[in-house]
Amino acid sequence: MxxxxxxxxxxxxxxxxxxxxxxxxxxxxxxxxxxxxxxxxxxxxxxxxxxxxxxxxxxxxxxxxxxxxxxxxxxxxxxxxxxxxxxxxxxxxxxxxxxxxxxxxxxxxxxxxxxxxxxxxxxxxxxxxMNEHVGFTAYGEPGAAVWFEYVYDGAPVEAMQFYSELLNWSVKTPGEDEPSHDAPYVGLWTHGHLTGGAVEFGGARMALGPEMRMKPHWLVCFGTASVDLTAAKAVDLGGRVAVAPVDDPGGRMAVLVSPTGAHFTIMESKKLD
Missing domain, CATH: 3.10.180.10 (2,3-Dihydroxybiphenyl 1,2-Dioxygenase, domain 1)
Structure with missing residues (x-):
């Protein structure tokens, strides 16, 4: 490897x-x-x-x-x-x-x-x-991917069974002492990551509102120093805001849409502090 x-x-x-x-x-x-x-x-x-x-x-x-x-x-x-x-x-x-x-x-x-x-x-x-020069070489910082989320109209733990068997993930439900989520949610852990050790790299949650009309999909989340400023800038550049900036258990986030229709997330992750 x-x-x-x-x-x-x-x-x-x-x-x-x-x-x-x-x-x-x-x-x-x-x-x-x-x-x-x-x-x-x-x-x-x-x-x-x-x-x-x-x-x-x-x-x-x-x-x-x-x-x-x-x-x-x-x-x-x-x-x-x-x-x-x-x-x-x-x-x-x-x-x-x-x-x-x-x-x-x-x-x-x-x-x-x-x-x-x-x-x-x-x-x-x-x-x-096939060599060390491919894949992410920036990760977990503003401007780079910080999180991956699977959105599914159903029980997320069931959807993640496939991935856990294929990719050897650990799928964990939040503990009673952890912040609550608006919909059923599981954390996704891989055994070793860019920082070493077992790390939670993403999550899977039940779809909410308009998302229920969408097919199951992965959302890529990019880090930013300011979700609100980045969301406003995206609109100025011809994109739009699908989910307005909101405080989430993982940090402040928003879902944006590019001018050509691609959904993606931005986050002020606590991991970036």
């Missing part, structure tokens, strides 16, 4: 987009990200980073133009999880009830990737790194 991110943990987040130029302008101005394109050979996939030059850039995610066969698909963020063997993990996922959307494929000399849908229809990826 060449990356510090252990198997089972989130290792990458990216979004498809029907308008690469528009989304790049939005995200780069919102989070002060820089971008590095891969060119025509890799479909103009673009890496998003903290830091303005290659020598200091630290990866936070990516943007992929929609394929020619579906150019108008609504943008959506997704998360991929680190596996030691993508072919083996994809086969195991299928046996557990997942649907393989795209079979494992090698991407240059960097990684092997497969796209799937879990038994409830939620999209996710399996990501086998």
């Amino acid at each position: 060449t990356t510090e991110i252990p198997p089972g943990a989130p290792i990458w987040a990216d979004a498809n987009t029907p308008d690469l130029a528009r989304d790049l302008d939005f995200y780069m101005r919102l989070f002060k990200w820089s971008s590095f394109g891969t060119g025509e050979e890799f479909g103009h996939y673009t890496e998003l980073c903290l830091g303005s030059t290659v020598s200091v850039a630290r990866a936070v995610g990516g943007l992929a133009p929609n394929p020619p066969g579906d150019p108008d698909a609504v943008s959506a963020w997704g998360v991929a999880f680190h596996v030691a063997d993508c072919f083996e993990a994809a086969a195991s996922a299928e046996k557990l009830g997942a649907q393989i959307v795209s079979h494992p494929v090698r991407v240059g000399d960097d990684l092997v990737y497969a796209a799937l849908k879990d038994p409830d229809g939620g999209a996710f990826g399996l990501f086998e790194p």
Whole structure:
């Protein structure tokens, strides 16, 4: 294993987009990200980073133009999880009830990737790194991913059974001494993470309000120094606010929508203090 991110943990987040130029302008101005394109050979996939030059850039995610066969698909963020063997993990996922959307494929000399849908229809990826330069190199700080949340119209502990078997997660319900949540919730723990040791990297909760009309999905949460200022800036840049800033047990948060329709979360995480 060449990356510090252990198997089972989130290792990458990216979004498809029907308008690469528009989304790049939005995200780069919102989070002060820089971008590095891969060119025509890799479909103009673009890496998003903290830091303005290659020598200091630290990866936070990516943007992929929609394929020619579906150019108008609504943008959506997704998360991929680190596996030691993508072919083996994809086969195991299928046996557990997942649907393989795209079979494992090698991407240059960097990684092997497969796209799937879990038994409830939620999209996710399996990501086998082939060198130490792929995956998140910035994490848990303003401008980078800090949290991953699964939203599901049902009992979250049941939805997470699939992932716990596939990726060896621990799924934990909040204790009586922990802050209460507005809907049934479970914490998601992987055994070792970027900081070492068992770490809670995300959660799964029952859908609320308008979310109940949406398919089960993963929300990628990015850190920010001010949720309120970032939400207002997103609107100025052509995005919108789906869930207004609110204080959550994990910190102040809001759900935003990009100009091309991708939902994502921002958070003033207590972990950033």
